Amino acid sequence: MKLKTLFEMVVNILKKADIENPQLEALIILQEILKIPKHKIFTDPDLEIKDYQEAINVALQRSKKVPLGYLIKKKEFFGLEFYIEEGVLIPRPETEVLVEKVLHQLENLKNPLGLEVGVGSGCISVSLLYNKKDLKMYALDISEKALKITKINAEKYDLLDRLTLIKFDVMKDDVKDLNLDRLDFVVSNPPYISEDEYESLPEEVKKEPKEALISGKVGTEFYEKIVEKFKNYLKEYGFFAFEIGINQAEKVKSILERNGFKNIKIYKDLAGIDRVLIASKI
Ligand SMILES: C[S@@+](CC[C@H](N)C(=O)[O-])C[C@H]1O[C@@H](n2cnc3c(N)ncnc32)[C@H](O)[C@@H]1O
Numbered sequence: 001m002k003l004k005t006l007f008e009m010v011v012n013i014l015k016k017a018d019i020e021n022p023q024l025e026a027l028i029i030l031q032e033i034l035k036i037p038k039h040k041i042f043t044d045p046d047l048e049i050k051d052y053q054e055a056i057n058v059a060l061q062r063s064k065k066v067p068l069g070y071l072i073k074k075k076e077f078f079g080l081e082f083y084i085e086e087g088v089l090i091p092r093p094e095t096e097v098l099v100e101k102v103l104h105q106l107e108n109l110k111n112p113l114g115l116e117v118g119v120g121s122g123c124i125s126v127s128l129l130y131n132k133k134d135l136k137m138y139a140l141d142i143s144e145k146a147l148k149i150t151k152i153n154a155e156k157y158d159l160l161d162r163l164t165l166i167k168f169d170v171m172k173d174d175v176k177d178l179n180l181d182r183l184d185f186v187v188s189n190p191p192y193i194s195e196d197e198y199e200s201l202p203e204e205v206k207k208e209p210k211e212a213l214i215s216g217k218v219g220t221e222f223y224e225k226i227v228e229k230f231k232n233y234l235k236e237y238g239f240f241a242f243e244i245g246i247n248q249a250e251k252v253k254s255i256l257e258r259n260g261f262k263n264i265k266i267y268k269d270l271a272g273i274d275r276v277l278i279a280s281k282i
Contacts, residue, residue, distance in 0.1 A: 001052050004045035006030065010059040017063030025068055029058050032072040065204045078127040083152050087145040089212040091123035094269040095189050098243045098276045099127045101267055102187055105239060105278065106132050112184040115233075116140065117170050117226050120212060122150030124187060129159040138180065140168035142211065170222070175229045182238075186230045189243035190222035191215045219245060223252045227259050239280040249274040 007026055014022035027038045033055040040047060049055075058071050069075040069090040075082050077091035078099050084090055102124075106112050111134045116125045119139035129135055141147050147165045154160045166178065170190075193201070193213045205213070215221045223242060234240075240261070244252050249266050256264055261279040269275035 003047040006052050007041050013059040077123040082121050088149045089120045097269050102241045114185045117188040118190050119150045120146050122153040126153050136162045138164045140166050142169045182235045183233050185239045187241040192245040194219035220251050242277045
């Protein structure tokens with residue numbers, strides 16, 4: 001089959017399934033599955049493709065709303081390429097705001113020590129370690145799969161010597177067992193969707209792990225727990241840095257205020273939504 005014909009077939013499959021950017025996704029699928037650069041589709045449309053079935057299979061799976069990241073097993077985040085598998089949350093562009101703000105806070109600190117709760121694919125910790133060369137991090141997750149994928153991503157960028165991965169349930173386990181040194185910061189993009197909100201999420205998002213998304217009845221349960229459990233491990237000038245959900249800024253701010261955090265800053269994402277909250281005592 002000619003490359004151009006295959007491209008059109010893939011676009012049509014995606015269009016029929018109402019995928020938002022069918023042309024762009026078709027280009028990505030062909031690039032990743034056929035291992036050819038995207039421009040070939042325009043510069044060499046008559047190229048004969050013998051093994052085209054896999055590209056069509058991937059398009060068919062995509063038409064069933066399997067996220068593209070799971071099909072091509074990768075996602076770009078903060079300029080790095082992350083390996084992704086089903087069972088971990090796919091990194092979101094809005095989380096880049098969190099990484100950027102934390103890096104800004106760390107600019108003048110020497111040899112800082114941080115901790116991430118709910119590391120997932122490792123996108124936050126790996127991006128921080130990659131960009132702050134004297135940083136060390138602990139990264140926790142309840143999911144073995146998340147820890148495994150983070151290890152792969154940290155190894156890829158040669159960062160494992162500055163990252164300690166620990167299986168930990170922040171809702172149940174005892175922080176004392178972690179034997180933590182005093183921390184400069186705790187960062188988290190925790191599950192923050194309430195049980196009711198989950199029902200109205202797009203089909204595609206529901207293909208991602210439920211435990212990475214749902215917090216509980218209210219949505220802010222994880223912030224309460226993380227602040228309560230880690231506040232006494234922060235250094236005097238230490239800070240919490242959280243990604244927050246739509247309309248959660250005031251609730252999360254009040255959780256931190258109740259716990260003695262006075263200096264609270266809220267930042268918006270590119271869509272103008274309050275997305276990141278940074279809080280310190282001084
Ligand atoms: C919203 S995802 C964030 C993943 C990643 N940090 C990111 O920004 O893409 C939340 C993560 O918290 C983890 N998690 C859920 N419940 C947890 C718990 N009780 N203790 C620790 N981690 C938990 C999930 O496995 C998931 O990896």
